[in-house]
Amino acid sequence: MNIVSKIKIGIQYMNDWPLEPLLNPVFPECRVKRAVMLGRKILPPFIVFILFWAVYQGGGFKGIPLLFALSSNFPVTLVCVIFLMLMPLQGYLWFYKRAVTRLNDKQKDFYILVCSKLEKEPAMNPTMMDLEKALNACIKTFGTDLLKKL
Structure with a gap:
């Protein structure tokens, strides 16, 4: 089974899991589902902020062309953006692992x-x-x- 189908199963399991208060003490799915849903909402603004900050630190707002502004700290910016984009995927893989348990x-x-x-x-x-x-x-x-x- 490839990683894409595992992520799809994890997303389906996460979306179908009921958010009932009586299930909170017994199953961690409710807490992890809320954390992943919160991450899907707040991580995109952080990614935009990191890209904005990289342009600002590179001097992109002082008249330096965009490609030169990004080239000074591009590797660090890329790693930060990839890390933030992979955080929800880790949650989906956790849900896949729980679904087949x-x-x-x-x-x-x-x-x-x-x-x-x-x-x-x-x-x-x-x-x-x-x-x-x-x-x-x-x-x-x-x-x-x-x-x-x-």
């Missing part, structure tokens, strides 16, 4: 309970992605009352 015994018992309440056949070797789908169906059908048993 097998459930532990307690989570598996809860997954089987939710599937029995939904009258749905549970998977043989359930992953976190299966649990997420069951949780979404449970929340839509029964509300958050069943989550208190977790």
